[in-house]
Amino acid sequence: MNPDEGDQRIRAALAEAHRSDGARMPSFKQVWTVAKQTGRSRSSARVWLLTSASLTAAIGLAAWLIAQLGPPAAEFPRGTHWTGPTDFLLRTPGLVTLRTVPEFGSASSSPLLHPPVDARRGTP
């Protein structure tokens, strides 16, 4: 088989494969109209999406601006510790002594406060 015969054979085979195309083919008007309608609905959806997105952004921006322009938030002391403005009046000498609690265990074991019995008796 020469190359031209091969080409002819392929050409004939492809023509055979496409013989029934005409029967299956939708009309141009039909396909074009559907494409147009899809395009229209898509563009209206795009407009709707754009409008709602810009509206949301505007609302967000307005809320942020209102928050920025309002009165400054009151400053409260952090945590639970609060120092009053007249607390310094309560600071008296000896406050440290008053606020400390004696440790009984350590005091009883101190040899100065409780000397051993033999030491108190003295030696004859």
Next chain:
Amino acid sequence: MVPTELEQHVAQLHPASFAWALACTRWNPAEAEEVLQSAYLRVLEGRARFAGRSSFRTWLFSVVRNVAVDRRRRQWLEELSPWKTPNRSRADAAVTGPHEALESAQRGAQVRRALSALGSRQREVLELVFFHEMTVEEAATVMGVALGTARAHYHRGKLHLMALLDSEDLR
């Protein structure tokens, strides 16, 4: 290009475009129609714009091919995803009806089967050259490949198709 002029050009090429869409979708008419619709939509929306770098037919065919490739890729991804939806226009579903069963006994169906066995690029280049009477260079433009690549697919495809036609006993 003026919209009415564009519509006229597309209308003139509609039968050839449908034949090309069929070849791009392995002869599934429902899928070919959807591909064509999407291609026309791209043209209408201006997402595909004719710049005059090639003939109008070459450009339109490349739009159709790109749509078909995108669609195939999407189907492939859908098949991989765990939330896949039933696809109503699969290529294998198209040959299960009584009409198609009758047709499959015919010579055209045998040729289509042989063509479907080729690699997509081989099938495309043969289709463009032998059915749409394009040059290999134009086919390369439609397929978006280098001329040398298109030539290689053309020669290999010819040999492969001849062997397939012999095995299908189509002389």
